[in-house]
Amino acid sequence: MTRAGLAALLSHWRRSPLQLFTLVAGLALATALWSGVQAINAEARASYDAAAATLGEAQFAQITRADGGPIARDTYVALRRAGWLVSPVIEGRLEGVRLIGVEPLTAPGGIGPVALDAGDDLPGFLGEGILFGRAEVLAALSGTGLRGIEAPDVAPGIALTDIGVAERLLGPGISRLIVAPAQPRDRPDLAQVAPGLVLQPPQAGSDIGRLTDSFHLNLTAFGLLSFAVGIFIVHGAIGLAVEQRRPMVRTLRALGMPLARIVTLMAAELLALALVAGALGVALGYGIAAALLPDVAATLRGLYGAEVAGTLQLRPAWWLSGLGIALAGTALAGGRALAQVARMPLLASARPRAWAMQSRRGLVMQAALAGVLLGLAGLVAALGSGLVAGFVLLGALLLGGALLLPVVLSALLATAEARARRPVAGWFWADTRQQLPGLSLALMALLLAMAANVGVSTMVGSFRLTFVGFLDQVLASELYLTAEDDAQAEALTDWLEPRVDAILPIRNVERDVAGLPAEVFGNRPHATYRDNWRFLQSAPGAWEAVDAGAGVVINEQLSRRAGLAVGDAVVLEGAAFEVLGVYGDYGNPIGQVILTEAAFERLFPGVEALRFGLRLPPDAVPALEAALRDDFGLGEGRMIDQAGIKAISMQVFERTFAVTAALNVLTLAVAGFAMLMSLLTLAAMRLPQLAPVWALGLTRADLGRAELLRALLLAALTAVLALPLGLALAWVLLAVVNVEAFGWRLPMALFPGDYARLGLFACLAALIAALWPARRLARTPPAELLKVFTNER
Amino acid sequence: MNVRALTLILLAGPAGAQGFAGLGTQAEGFAIPAPGYAFDFPADHGAHPAYRIEWWYLTANLTGPDGTPYGLQWTLFRSALAPEDGSGWDTPQLWMGHAAVTTPEAHFVTERLARGGIGQAGVVADPFAAWIDDWQLAGPDFDQLEMTASGPDFAYDMALSAEGPLVFHGDAGYSVKSAEGQASYYYSQPFYAVDGVLSLPQGDIPVTGRAWLDREWSSQPLSGDQTGWDWFSLTLEGAKLMGFRLRQADGSAYTYATWIDPDGAATAYSDGAFIAEPLARDGARDIPTTWRVTLPDRGVDVTVQALNPEAWMAVSIPYWEGPVTVSGSHDGTGYLEMTGYEGTSP
């Protein structure tokens, strides 16, 4: 009985291969986009974890020199002999690779996850030198002549070696000391043993993680939206398949097959389809991720300095979750349809209910639900806080918007119908309205795709605008120098004095301010700051007051986290300073305080500047660079010209755009696919609706054109309606999610040109989707149409 | 790989390490102990970088004001990857320190690792100083020493004063370790009187007692098929007995003992004279912590029992080391060290 029942149920797919294709393809696409984005996120997170483990920053406290300079080896030994269990690290850049030298005997467990085989050559590691790293890193360092051992556990872009080797390659001086978690009792104070060093607690949740959270959140939001778009397709396909098999279900039941068995069989059938589609989707997602990952890696490296492997690894957790989401999506989409079958009375009409017809009551219900969701979104926006609230807000907003779409479209079409004068126009509007229920899932998918596109491109664009402005502010000087030591710094300033317009020393220390880690800067009074810095909030004449030593300016992060506003007081080394201004700071996660040079020297005596900003005419920069290279031997990395940094930053944004653009296109493509599938599915049911119009004197070509126009019109209306939803989405990302993730709020900018282009794309997608069904309709043989009117159907 | 694993490899030496902690490995390029060596003091109290391994190994049996017995260990190992000094980070000389305090109820252990060449650890002969990090065993000469060590949950500070001469084991300090002739240079100072303070979680405890310092260096002290040893240093009503039993992979054992008269006169006993049999296994790791020890030639037939069976040294290369009490033909105290019992033999 089971076999016979199954054969009967499956015969449906043989008769409707298009539906089967829609179902599998929709689910596979949804899974692909979701799991592709997840694969990128997983790869990035694995890279961060490896980096955190390699560097030990997340797990262990660190000791560095207050002025950021190198620590002498004797200082390290003095600390050890005083009972401080610290382990030295020498790190630096070599051939573009971050070379990290560790001292394996004193490093706390968990540092440097290097897969050394037990039989390996340890004297080699300690003596002649072995490099551990990924293949590309080893290749980059092949010029060192050191033996390389491939170690996939080491974070990308990092080579791990013994501290002795690192010293030979990078020069003497310990970069930092890792503090073991267990320390002996009764140690002397750090300041007593090694003045000038500062202890930093372990950074719970690495900086990189926090900085990149927002980026990944956006990617995840994208993946989720794409999945939602796909699920709309699946929902439609499953609903139709179940609907069309109602007569068959009735017949099977009439023949004595228990309802439970039928529902179980249908569920098993869906499960099998979901597994097949999920597997296809995961494979496709892998392809998407592999194609996008190099760009994502470049973005993360450029934007946040986070190294992410450019190649993808297959992680079981990832592909299992891909299958899981495919199953969950199918369950979501199929559950309601199966419940309907289970509730269907045996003697119910066997004629397929016109699934595409939706009662007025249904629309009202949908409008009410949308209202509740949008109300919830408003409530969360007003009262909620935290990333979870941000996500709830996003979800409620998008789902509410999607549910509202058919209601709004229906109302618009009814208005148009009422105002139509010509009979064909009246029929067109009425017929379009009648198609709406059948197309609404595809249109909702299009709406979500469009809204995501508008939202994300607004966010990225706003970010870019803000960031460019911010770069102009913080990179006001034409050239930046870093001296090796105090002596060189002094020699440099003497040499530069007559050659440049101004020398702006950059002095800073890291201190807790208002209980939060922050950087304190001492600025030399100069017009550069007054001319270029923009405040979010400031007292009149803020810079003049700062220059006079009357107060400080702080960044937005510190202002938000510590609740400091203009007029409040900040305490530094026991002295209180008035906050005179709050500036936007989009380059780092921690707080900043800027005070004038004289006050800084008074509070932090002995902190000398090793970094300098130089003001000079931009065209004089290359000559000065050349002279500095020749006279002082200042190499790469010790001189950075402003134009160079800006060019790199802009390149980063172009890469970011490449990623977003690719995802945009993919999401729109999925929505277009949903449209095509819906139109093709509807086409078969359309003949009885169109044949009378044709018989009354419209040509088949007229009908085809009407179909195209209808798809275009619906897409255009949807695109217009997607705009406010997308802008709301952008607002949530910029004003809620970013504030939670970064501590700053980005001003939102609008990009009408982009939106117009997006709208055109959406219409184009709809046009392409409608082209085939319309062409088919225009070429339907009259005999096919005539069958509608006779009993031959 | 984490650092603990690294340390294991490091101390186990190059590929194919044999015997406990690789001590049975061939000693290519390193100096080899030979009979008839003329010790040169104080220089020989210092390090011998041409040899592969070396240690300064001190154990003490102490008593608190209320009569509670305590045990204490201060050990510095030197392990060379190559027979040369080297300087800076690139030295092949690696150092490992173990410190422990054993009470009847508890056992505190901690470990330190360092490389030579930068001053973090080392030994100089005159004035004598052996150190790793903040731990130190130092004084104007080898007879008067200050000893400190600390861990996360304990610390100690002891003054040592030698009340007898150095004692040379085997053939005037040439100590044979197997029938195949593996050997080390081995002498002891078993006559230190100790007083000082133990800092334990429950507070500071003034203690007094006796300490025994072993000095030994070699390049291949064990033969390849020896899997571990049981080592006894016992103080028996004035006289002292050092005996060890090297276990072979085939189940047999190689034994050696030195009988030390109260005045320091030493008598060596070669393989078979000294017998140690495990009587009972105990503790969480099922290690023999009760032994019958006999040296028939001196009328010794005693039961040696661990003060605390849980004196397990959970360090890079784990072993058992703790104070013991002696009863039977003689009464006394001492130290027992057992190696190669758990998971460390390659």
Added chain:
Amino acid sequence: MLLDLRDVSKSYPSADGPIPVLSGIALSMAAGETLALTGESGSGKSTLLHLVGGLDSADGGVIEVEGRDIARAADRDRAALRRGTVGVVFQQFNLIPSLDVAANIAFQARLAARHDPDLCAALATRLGLAAQLGKYPEQLSGGQQQRVAIARTLAARPRLVLADEPTGNLDEASADTVLDAMLELVAESGAGLLMVTHSERLAARMGRRLHLAQGRLA
């Protein structure tokens, strides 16, 4: 002459080559005339009606409607014929489901630019549809739907009314009501009526009858 067919032939393609449906058909009809076309199932009577209505094109011969040959006319011209000159009542699914009854009745007349609201209202009343004007086709019974189709056709005042088994799906009583109304209204408008039926009873009520067998007129 309202309708003049000469040597009309039509075949349908199939896997085994073309299957002839009609051949050598000759037929003429004057305005005001009513003609029944009878024949077995598959005899080609519906096909003939479709050719006359400009719904399909003939393979050979001449089909003149009011003097214009539409046998192989372009899609556009045949659509114009359907809009302005002929009116067709099918067996079923005559109505546009997205429009209500009033809009359906007015639709063809508006297409032909001959919309007369009074005529529409009169027709609806005559056909007993006055209470149904705001309803949608899916809410009507089969007989009501066919009456709407007739009202729609007559509201456009075509020269030639074509009906293909218009009462085929109805019980006898409803069929009589529908046919009565149709004959009455066609007579009033002076149009010609060509009706395909297999019912002797209905054919007997028409002015003239032709029998089609195996694609040829008897």
